Amino acid sequence: MESDAPHTALPPAQAQEAWHSRLLGLMAARKEPIISFAVILVAWQIASLFLPPYLIPSVGVIVGAFVEIVLDISLLGDVLITMGRIFLGLVLAFIIGTVLGVFMGFTQTVEKHTLPVLHFIMGIPALSWVVFAIIWFSHVETRIAFILLAGCLPNFSLIIHDGIKSISKEYLDMLRAMRPTRKQLFSKLILPGMIPAVLTAWKVNLGLAARVVIVAELVGASRGVGNKLLLAQELFEMPKAIAWTLVLVAFLLITQLTILALENKLLRWRPAKQGGMAT
Amino acid sequence: MSAAEPVVRMQDVSKVFTSVDGDRFTAVESLDLEVGSGDIVAIVGKTGCGKSTTFNLLLGLEEATTGSIELLGHDPHTEFDWFRSKLGVIFQTDRLLPWRTALENARVGLEILEYSEKEQNDIATQWLHKLELQGFEDAYPHELSGGMRQRVGMARAFCLSPEIFFADEAFGHLDQSTARRLREVFLELVTETRKTCLLITHNIHEALEIGSRLVILGRPGRVLADMETPTNATRAEMAEFEDRILDIIENNEVVG
Numbered sequence: 001m002e003s004d005a006p007h008t009a010l011p012p013a014q015a016q017e018a019w020h021s022r023l024l025g026l027m028a029a030r031k032e033p034i035i036s037f038a039v040i041l042v043a044w045q046i047a048s049l050f051l052p053p054y055l056i057p058s059v060g061v062i063v064g065a066f067v068e069i070v071l072d073i074s075l076l077g078d079v080l081i082t083m084g085r086i087f088l089g090l091v092l093a094f095i096i097g098t099v100l101g102v103f104m105g106f107t108q109t110v111e112k113h114t115l116p117v118l119h120f121i122m123g124i125p126a127l128s129w130v131v132f133a134i135i136w137f138s139h140v141e142t143r144i145a146f147i148l149l150a151g152c153l154p155n156f157s158l159i160i161h162d163g164i165k166s167i168s169k170e171y172l173d174m175l176r177a178m179r180p181t182r183k184q185l186f187s188k189l190i191l192p193g194m195i196p197a198v199l200t201a202w203k204v205n206l207g208l209a210a211r212v213v214i215v216a217e218l219v220g221a222s223r224g225v226g227n228k229l230l231l232a233q234e235l236f237e238m239p240k241a242i243a244w245t246l247v248l249v250a251f252l253l254i255t256q257l258t259i260l261a262l263e264n265k266l267l268r269w270r271p272a273k274q275g276g277m278a279t
Numbered sequence: 280m281s282a283a284e285p286v287v288r289m290q291d292v293s294k295v296f297t298s299v300d301g302d303r304f305t306a307v308e309s310l311d312l313e314v315g316s317g318d319i320v321a322i323v324g325k326t327g328c329g330k331s332t333t334f335n336l337l338l339g340l341e342e343a344t345t346g347s348i349e350l351l352g353h354d355p356h357t358e359f360d361w362f363r364s365k366l367g368v369i370f371q372t373d374r375l376l377p378w379r380t381a382l383e384n385a386r387v388g389l390e391i392l393e394y395s396e397k398e399q400n401d402i403a404t405q406w407l408h409k410l411e412l413q414g415f416e417d418a419y420p421h422e423l424s425g426g427m428r429q430r431v432g433m434a435r436a437f438c439l440s441p442e443i444f445f446a447d448e449a450f451g452h453l454d455q456s457t458a459r460r461l462r463e464v465f466l467e468l469v470t471e472t473r474k475t476c477l478l479i480t481h482n483i484h485e486a487l488e489i490g491s492r493l494v495i496l497g498r499p500g501r502v503l504a505d506m507e508t509p510t511n512a513t514r515a516e517m518a519e520f521e522d523r524i525l526d527i528i529e530n531n532e533v534v535g
Contacts, residue, residue, distance in 0.1 A: 170372065173338075177340070177368045178366075178388045178439070179359060179391070188391075192376070192378045193378075195378075267378075269380075271421045
């Protein structure tokens with residue numbers, strides 16, 4: 001069918017029309033969030049007319065501060081440093097957390113000993129870890145890595161442990177009847193079976209890590225978004241405080257979308273209603 | 280049954296499960312069974328009579344509490360790895376790995392046996408085609424109907440060219456006409472390969488259609504009767520035979 005051909009060249013007027021209708025279609029599909037954000041922006045702008053700018057700066061001023069950060073390589077570097085810390089902390093938590101999660105999934109003794117401890121650790125507030133890190137370590141990066149690890153590792157372990165436990169015994173028996181080696185059983189069943197859990201763990205932990213790292217950076221870091229937020233607070237610069245927050249959120253959203261794209265690719269075997277994007 | 284060394288031999292086999300509270304439950308009790316090479320035996324019995332436990336014992340997935348089990352002269356539990364490629368199993372539900380396509384599911388046993396990728400694909404494709412699944416090689420399980428998924432499950436078992444076939448309620452959850460068609464295909468392929476086959480079912484029709492020998496299990500798992508399936512029987516004779524089987528199952532007593 002002609003309409004199915006992806007590279008069919010259309011005349012300019014028709015192409016523009018098609019582009020417009022696509023844009024309108026996209027906007028219609030995203031109608032609700034667009035309306036919600038528009039309402040927030042208008043309300044903010046109205047509030048800025050009545051309240052002092054050091055409390056509620058106008059939308060224009062915030063956008064200006066945002067653009068300044070994005071266009072200034074040195075300032076953007078702070079965002080990248082924060083993101084780098086998040087990724088490094090997450091990768092470390094992921095590696096150790098996965099090993100622990102897999103061990104818990106396969107060995108009941110490890111499971112019985114470790115699960116209650118992990119649940120206990122999950123109950124400790126991030127701020128407590130910050131205090132402990134400051135007392136225990138003098139190096140800033142070690143402190144941040146420790147806080148991230150303490151905050152995210154239990155999550156990774158618990159979600160991956162759940163993922164392994166949820167692999168059906170029916171599949172296990174089906175494969176065992178063919179007598180696979182341990183390595184084959186891992187690569188053909190356990191590994192692909194735990195991928196959904198791994199992706200969920202990354203999505204959950206990314207948000208968690210971003211919140212934790214900002215708190216961690218407030219104490220002692222000379223660079224990073226947390227440090228910039230602290231400076232903005234000390235100088236009472238509300239536009240910058242908001243702009244820094246927005247930049248970080250933007251970067252996190254991009255990362256979340258990347259994970260979602262990866263999820264759609266890796267989990268394409270799922271029926272559409274389960275594997276589709278939530279947005 | 281052939282006079283030669285049996286392919287399957289269960290001697291005085293019992294399986295007792297103990298719950299966490301210490302309660303004991305006997306699933307199989309003093310079970311004796313011999314199956315000769317090339318025999319197609321249907322094991323029939325009521326739900327809960329220990330059929331699935333017997334099936335798991337035969338596959339070596341469970342260890343017998345007492346007694347001995349031998350398949351091809353080896354113990355399927357203690358000599359677990361000896362049975363690589365020797366057992367072809369078709370389960371009650373298809374048990375297709377949802378992240379694998381039909382072809383990838385069919386070839387999983389060949390991957391375990393470390394065949395070359397070309398051989399894996401050639402053999403699996405050949406079996407999928409034999410089971411009328413051409414054009415569906417790249418479909419994921421959720422894109423296939425129940426009958427098609429069960430065919431992929433059959434292809435997965437046949438790909439291995441096993442010594443013994445096991446089928447556990449393999450057609451039980453399908454609609455009648457699909458189940459009937461699949462039974463025909465299954466019997467045709469098993470007969471063609473001249474392999475020993477053990478079919479476990481609660482469906483007497485199915486047992487009579489596939490099995491040339493019928494073993495009736497009672498509760499807890501023990502043999503109530505062991506008989507040849509009548510050949511060239513009239514419809515009335517067959518109905519009478521079915522009634523007899525039903526009586527044996529209901530009475531739950533060993534028939535001499």
